[in-house]
Amino acid sequence: MIELLDIRSRVVNILQDSTYVRWTKTELNNYIHDALLDLIRITRLPVADKNIDISPTSFLIPLPVGLMDVSGGSILGRELPVVTTSEMKRLASDGNLPVVVKEGEHSITHIFGNSVWSSSDDWRSTVGKTMALVLDQRSSETVRVWPIPIEDAVLVLTGTARPTRMSDEVPSTYSDATNPNSVLTRNIVTPLNGWVTGSNLIDDSGQTLTLNEADQTVSLGDITSSLTGLNFTTQCPIDGVWIDALTFGTLERAYLKEHDLRNVEKSEYFRNKKMSIIADADRIEPLNPASIAGGVNFNRLVVRR
Numbered sequence: 001m002i003e004l005l006d007i008r009s010r011v012v013n014i015l016q017d018s019t020y021v022r023w024t025k026t027e028l029n030n031y032i033h034d035a036l037l038d039l040i041r042i043t044r045l046p047v048a049d050k051n052i053d054i055s056p057t058s059f060l061i062p063l064p065v066g067l068m069d070v071s072g073g074s075i076l077g078r079e080l081p082v083v084t085t086s087e088m089k090r091l092a093s094d095g096n097l098p099v100v101v102k103e104g105e106h107s108i109t110h111i112f113g114n115s116v117w118s119s120s121d122d123w124r125s126t127v128g129k130t131m132a133l134v135l136d137q138r139s140s141e142t143v144r145v146w147p148i149p150i151e152d153a154v155l156v157l158t159g160t161a162r163p164t165r166m167s168d169e170v171p172s173t174y175s176d177a178t179n180p181n182s183v184l185t186r187n188i189v190t191p192l193n194g195w196v197t198g199s200n201l202i203d204d205s206g207q208t209l210t211l212n213e214a215d216q217t218v219s220l221g222d223i224t225s226s227l228t229g230l231n232f233t234t235q236c237p238i239d240g241v242w243i244d245a246l247t248f249g250t251l252e253r254a255y256l257k258e259h260d261l262r263n264v265e266k267s268e269y270f271r272n273k274k275m276s277i278i279a280d281a282d283r284i285e286p287l288n289p290a291s292i293a294g295g296v297n298f299n300r301l302v303v304r305r
Contacts, residue, residue: 002243004166004234007032010247015254022261023254026169026196033165033192035249035274036236040160041068042278043285046237048161055152056127059145067159069138074156075130082133088146092123098131130155164233165192170201170211171231174218245281248274 008028012018020028040046050064063070073080091097126147134144138159145155164172170192176184186203201209201218210219216227236246248270255267 001235002238002240002246004029004032004168004236006240007243007246007250010243011250011254014247014251023257027257028250028254029167029169030192031250031253032246033163034253035246036163036166036238037068038249038274039242039245039278040163040238043281044069044071044160045285046161047071047158050157050159052155052157053152054130054145054149054155056149059148061143061145061155061157063139063141063143064157064159066162067157068162070133070135070140070143070157070159071138072158073133073143074158075153080130080133080155082135083146085134085136085144088123088134097123161237163236163238166233166236167192168232168234169197169213170195171218171227172233173231174203174209174227175225176203176205176207176220177223177225178220242277242281245274245277248277 008025011028011032012020012023015023017023048066050066052061052064054061070082072082088097123146124144127150128147130145130147130149130153132146134146143157170188170190172188173185174188176186186205186207188201188209189204190199190201197213199211201211203209207220211217212219217224218227219225251270252267252274255261255263255270
């Protein structure tokens with residue numbers, strides 16, 4: 001884990017602005033998060049799974065909030081291939097889509113491999129046992145399950161984990177004591193990238209909150225809740241080896257700021273240093289049999305007799 005303060009303290013030392021006169025704390029927090037998104041988008045790490053309920057009526061799945069993209073999926077341990085919409089259209093037009101076997105039907109072996117798909121059918125309306133995930137791109141907002149499932153199931157989507165925005169100014173959660181008999185922990189959903197001092201916050205139920213930074217409280221009408229360190233997200237779930245990449249990525253953005261401190265040459269310098277670290281990691285991070293077995297470059301799970 002990397003702490004927000006670890007990154008920001010390095011940044012302000014290099015910027016020589018430890019009192020946040022030229023760059024505010026809010027700005028630097030935003031730049032740090034942008035640099036984090038950049039790093040994760042390039043490295044595709046860390047990987048996360050999300051369980052999604054699918055049914056005959058819910059086969060178009062919004063990209064889960066916790067994922068930046070989708071790289072695969074499975075149902076009851078059965079891996080599903082990921083195909084593109086253009087591939088599905090091409091297969092459908094050529095009559096080469098696989099035969100969909102519905103529950104209770106018998107599988108038929110076609111000896112001569114002739115086309116058995118009617119090109120007049122719309123592949124989007126096909127119903128049967130789930131065989132693939134259809135995407136336009138890795139970060140598609142919608143994931144299509146194909147064919148439309150015939151029964152309810154749990155789909156495990158695998159993709160790149162989307163980091164929670166870090167901030168030591170705006171809380172990520174608070175205790176909603178509107179009902180004293182049932183105090184709820186609610187999430188703050190305000191886009192922190194556009195947050196400025198004095199702005200109101202919105203929680204996941206649509207309620208508007210007033211944040212008092214000096215007293216470290218949030219108010220909902222006449223009800224005030226105190227904040228502690230547990231209400232803030234100040235860690236990102238990646239290893240400390242990436243702290244230099246995040247520092248350089250933050251400095252890259254800070255020097256691109258549109259005012260008298262803008263310095264494109266410095267920005268490009270820090271960008272190159274960041275990309276150099278990421279390029280090195282791209283050569284070192286991936287696992288393969290040779291990298292962990294001293295050059296034994298074959299699948300060690302295969303049993304040979």
